[in-house]
Amino acid sequence: MITQEQIPAVLEHPVYDTEGSKIGNANHVFFDDATGRPEWVSIKTGLFGTSESFVPIRDAVMVEDHLEVPYAKGKVKDAPNVDVDSGGHLSESEEVRLYEHYGIAWDDAWQQANQPGEGGWAHSGTAGTTAAAGTTGTDMGMSGNEAMTRSEEHMHVGAERYETGRARLRKYVVTEEVQQTVPLRHEEVRVVHEPITDANVGDAMSGAEISEAEHEVTLHAERPVVETEAVPVERVRLSTEEVTEEETVAGQVRKERIAADGIEDDDEGLPRR
Numbered sequence: 001m002i003t004q005e006q007i008p009a010v011l012e013h014p015v016y017d018t019e020g021s022k023i024g025n026a027n028h029v030f031f032d033d034a035t036g037r038p039e040w041v042s043i044k045t046g047l048f049g050t051s052e053s054f055v056p057i058r059d060a061v062m063v064e065d066h067l068e069v070p071y072a073k074g075k076v077k078d079a080p081n082v083d084v085d086s087g088g089h090l091s092e093s094e095e096v097r098l099y100e101h102y103g104i105a106w107d108d109a110w111q112q113a114n115q116p117g118e119g120g121w122a123h124s125g126t127a128g129t130t131a132a133a134g135t136t137g138t139d140m141g142m143s144g145n146e147a148m149t150r151s152e153e154h155m156h157v158g159a160e161r162y163e164t165g166r167a168r169l170r171k172y173v174v175t176e177e178v179q180q181t182v183p184l185r186h187e188e189v190r191v192v193h194e195p196i197t198d199a200n201v202g203d204a205m206s207g208a209e210i211s212e213a214e215h216e217v218t219l220h221a222e223r224p225v226v227e228t229e230a231v232p233v234e235r236v237r238l239s240t241e242e243v244t245e246e247e248t249v250a251g252q253v254r255k256e257r258i259a260a261d262g263i264e265d266d267d268e269g270l271p272r273r
Contacts, residue, residue: 002029002038002057002067014066015043015055017073026067027052028151030090040090040098041067045077053079054090054098071102152255169238186221 002010007029015023024045032039041057055076060069069076079101082094090098099105196204207213 002041002060002062004031004036004038006062007038009062009065010041010057010067015041016063016066016068017076018068018070019072021073023055023069023073023076024053029057030054041069043076051077053077054082055079056098056102056104075102148258150256150258153253155251155253157249157251167238169236182224184222184224187219189217189219 010026010029013026015026017023024043026041027044028042029038030040030042031037038057040054041060042052042054045051045053053076055069055071057067057069060067062068080094080097082090082098194200
């Protein structure tokens with residue numbers, strides 16, 4: 001069991017589970033009103049320590065510079081969320097929920113606290129105190145018996161990189177209809193009548209005077225011929241660029257306040273009558 005003298009070594013120090021995994025850092029220690037013994041320790045967990053989980057400290061041990069609790073990390077992080085009032089107390093109903101979460105029987109704890117002898121730790125507190133063993137008391141932010149340390153939470157906001165999607169280049173083939181006009185030539189037959197002249201009379205008088213004959217001419221034409229050729233036209237690649245945007249993050253932080261009973265406080269530490 002952690003003693004009151006060990007509390008300064010517990011606060012703000014790492015807390016590990018049964019497997020040696022770090023759960024977080026000890027933030028506050030809560031004492032039993034009846035016995036004055038440490039009963040619960042709250043642990044900062046989550047990103048930047050923004051969450052706080054309660055775990056029993058009665059079976060915890062200090063090992064070198066850290067606290068070890070007999071519970072798994074997931075068990076501690078899944079503990080019920082409880083609200084601590086302005087006086088730094090847990091209500092009985094909230095503590096019952098915590099007892100149930102950690103498998104501690106409330107009735108058994110009550111009987112153990114009130115049994116005769118040293119085992120009944122509810123009898124070892126201040127004379128006349130009748131508070132039950134499970135009535136958890138003031139949040140321990142103390143170092144010493146005459147002064148209180150006032151603590152408050154500070155919000156730390158950072159950035160976490162995560163994947164939002166993926167982009168890829170994919171090449172595929174499509175077929176398009178292309179039209180192009182090309183001039184085509186062809187030959188046509190035309191009958192030409194030439195009169196007999198001195199220049200062609202010789203050709204005209206050659207051969208038989210009366211005969212049958214045929215004359216054949218070969219005609220030509222052009223037709224379109226289509227050929228395709230693959231040529232590179234451009235290079236395409238992916239690139240990324242970072243864009244910075246401002247985003248306002250809101251959160252809640254808790255602050256301890258210390259009130260002086262019996263005197264007035266002028267907020268400068270000087271008592272007033």
